[in-house]
Amino acid sequence: MIEIQSVILSIRKGEESGLKILYHHYADALYGIVLRIVKRQEEAEEVLQAVFLKIWNNIESYNETKATLFTWMAQIARNSAIDRTRLKSFEMGNNTGSFDLSESELKTDSEVSGIDIKVLIKDMPEKYRLLIDKMFLQGYTQQEIADEMDIPLGTVKTRLRDAISKLRDQLKDEKHLLYILFVM
Template identity: 40%
Template sequence: MTRKFTYTEKELISSLKSNNRDAFEYLYDHYAPALYGIIMKIVKDEEKAADVMQDSFLKIWKNIGAYNVDKGTLFTWILNVARNTAIDRLRLDVKLSKAVNWEHVQEADLTNGVIFNPIPATIDIRAIVQRLLPEKSLLIDLVYFQGYTHEEVSAKLKLPLGTVKSRIRKALNELREIFGVKEVILGAA
């Protein structure tokens, strides 16, 4: 198979959107050095920059269909993907460093008596959700147990989307208090 060594931007975009492997290799070969430079300026660590670079190209691969030529050049779009991924990594690092100060944790603090580690089969989540106000427990049931989206719940209950989202947020905060969870840290996408 012969590999095309140059693309116009229009050809490159078209090839990328059709998941052409050669086009992605071309994209990486021609844009990676510039993206890596930007990423390094943000994260200031070679190992983290390499991870962010990989995550960035994975996001580009998965989301190339969302690229809109009317909103800017391809380079601007991939640069924003890389920049945002690097910033997300910094935020996660800061959040994780604040979550637990491991220097002050003693081994005795990690005994089974201290850590709340319930057996999942013994927890009746639905019963705990039912402790919430009815308008909140209904929303949690619809979204988390029945799989509705926020938009679908909004339409089904004839409530504004913002109301649905804020009630769910408040309900989740109440559930965190019930379970004694101070902060929930989610991984990045």
């Protein structure tokens, strides 16, 4: 496990070693996010490089009270991949502003979940609502949730599975939201 604060401080001081540590620990996860959006490996690799450059250049804007480091980096990755996809679509002559299905697929978790999922989970039992909020809206890992809530990891996994099942039942007609729940 890396010491996040020391890595952030290292990057803020301009030390490349901090960025290398972040790359080593998070590149695969961020690559997966980017690849799901851009669909092509070579393009995903290019976007990933741009993502780490943005992380390097914008580390001062990271605020640990607003999001975990991974959530912040994942948002940069999503936005970069979406920007690339929109640019490519525009360059190919599809500049009508119509993205149809791909537009809904490209919505970030926070755009969709910040509105729809919060509404859907408001009537759920608290034990499920807290898990969905922490996992999908705040970017916690299952282990971080278990540690913070002081419950076994297995309990977190079971409750999360049950909560997602309840959401799926509510969302049978909401394909774009189901897409997000299956992808995450």
